[in-house]
Amino acid sequence: MERTSLQYWSAVGVSVAAGLLLSAVVRLNATLGTRIGELEATFVVHLVGTGFALLIVAPWLGSRFWEQLGERSWIELSGGVISVGMVFVANYVVPVLGTAMAVSLFVAGDLLFSTISDQSGWMDLIRIRVSRRRLLGILLAFVGVLLIHWG
Amino acid sequence: MFFVFAFANGLLAVCARVVNARLSDHVGDVRGSLVNHAVGLAVVAGLLLIGLGGGTVRVTGIPLIYLSGGILGVLVVAASNYAVRHAGAVLFSVLVLAFQLIGSALIDHFGWLGQTPIALSWTRVLGLGLLIVGAVIVVTDREAIQAVEGEVDTA
Numbered sequence: 001m002e003r004t005s006l007q008y009w010s011a012v013g014v015s016v017a018a019g020l021l022l023s024a025v026v027r028l029n030a031t032l033g034t035r036i037g038e039l040e041a042t043f044v045v046h047l048v049g050t051g052f053a054l055l056i057v058a059p060w061l062g063s064r065f066w067e068q069l070g071e072r073s074w075i076e077l078s079g080g081v082i083s084v085g086m087v088f089v090a091n092y093v094v095p096v097l098g099t100a101m102a103v104s105l106f107v108a109g110d111l112l113f114s115t116i117s118d119q120s121g122w123m124d125l126i127r128i129r130v131s132r133r134r135l136l137g138i139l140l141a142f143v144g145v146l147l148i149h150w151g
Numbered sequence: 152m153f154f155v156f157a158f159a160n161g162l163l164a165v166c167a168r169v170v171n172a173r174l175s176d177h178v179g180d181v182r183g184s185l186v187n188h189a190v191g192l193a194v195v196a197g198l199l200l201i202g203l204g205g206g207t208v209r210v211t212g213i214p215l216i217y218l219s220g221g222i223l224g225v226l227v228v229a230a231s232n233y234a235v236r237h238a239g240a241v242l243f244s245v246l247v248l249a250f251q252l253i254g255s256a257l258i259d260h261f262g263w264l265g266q267t268p269i270a271l272s273w274t275r276v277l278g279l280g281l282l283i284v285g286a287v288i289v290v291t292d293r294e295a296i297q298a299v300e301g302e303v304d305t306a
Contacts, residue, residue: 008299011238012246012290018230019250021223026255027264028220035213039195039204046192048221053185056225060182068178069186079171079183079228080190084198086163093157102157107248109161114240117165123173128239128298137288141245144282148252151274 042087046080076123100149107145111138165240168231175232184228188221216264238299242289249286253279 033041054061069077094102115138121127128134167187175183198204210218234243256279262268289295 005296005300007237008296011234011236011242014230015234015238015243015246016250018227018234018243019247019252020254021227021230022247022251023254023258024264025220025223025227026251027258027266028217028223031265032213032217032220035217036209037205039198040208043192043195043199043204043208044210044218045221045224046188046195048218049188049225050185050192050221052222053181053188053225057179057182057185060179065178065182072174072177076170076174076177077186077190079167079174079187080192081194082163082167082170083187084191084194086160086167089156089160089163093153093160096153097157101154105154105157106160106164109158110164110244110248111161111241113162113165114244117169118239118241122169122240125169125172125176125236126239126299128241128295131292131294134241134289134292134295137285137292138241138245139285140281140288141248141285144278144280144285145248145252147278147281148256148275149278151272151278 038087038091042084103149104146108142111142165244168235168240168243171228172232172235175229176236180229180232181225183232184225187228188225239295242295245286245289249279249282252282 029041029045032044035041036044090102090106097105115130115134116122118126118128119130171183171187174186178186199208231243231247234246256271256275258264258266259269260271
């Protein structure tokens with residue numbers, strides 16, 4: 001198997017694993033939030049995550065890493081800020097719209113902007129044209145989400 | 152207005168994945184996840200320090216399993232960094248959606264993680280089926296696979 005194909009199918013595998021992990025993450029974090037408060041839970045989640053990630057990568061955090069980090073633009077470092085912003089927006093809209101509506105709109109936005117991102121190659125990442133087949137897959141997935149949340 | 156915010160949260164999710172993937176292109180997938188969590192930690196700590204929240208963070212008496220979300224979160228962000236760079240944002244979004252909802256359905260159905268069991272309805276099974284068919288169509292899109300190979304060849 002060519003290296004590119006191997007990377008593509010590895011990406012498929014890790015995406016499947018990430019989805020399964022995320023179903024547990026959402027429940028665990030939500031339960032923690034009900035016990036100690038939403039913002040406090042977000043703090044604990046990030047604290048535990050930072051500690052765990054540090055343990056894994058500690059041997060590879062030499063001066064080269066800090067140099068590389070210093071060369072990156074502030075936008076590339078903003079992922080953590082955006083993630084916290086998402087928690088706030090979700091806490092703001094879910095009580096008003098209800099989970100089904102909020103999740104449906106979130107998924108619609110996610111799929112639309114992922115498509116735009118791939119089509120235009122945001123941040124110089126991989127560029128993938130939206131074919132009719134791909135559009136059909138995205139639409140079927142969205143209808144599936146609607147059925148799950150409204151059925 | 153709330154509808155716009157809920158929709159815009161999807162944009163935020165994509166932005167977070169894309170900027171993290173771009174960063175990990177330079178520092179590596181797990182180190183990119185570390186930076187994401189450390190920056191998030193600094194932001195939340197700042198918000199707690201200015202008085203948003205209850206005033207104290209008390210985790211005594213909380214079962215350890217409920218503190219493990221951060222560990223799994225690191226793995227999810229690292230996976231996102233790898234997948235978005237090598238197969239695109241749509242593929243990651245669709246597969247994560249499909250398998251997150253399959254995992255949630257299993258957790259609900261069997262009452263795992265301390266949840267009250269909720270039996271799967273037929274509409275939910277049909278929805279999961281459509282989601283899986285949609286994901287398979289996206290994953291096996293030959294044009295996309297060729298585009299990915301083309302990007303690497305010309306890089």
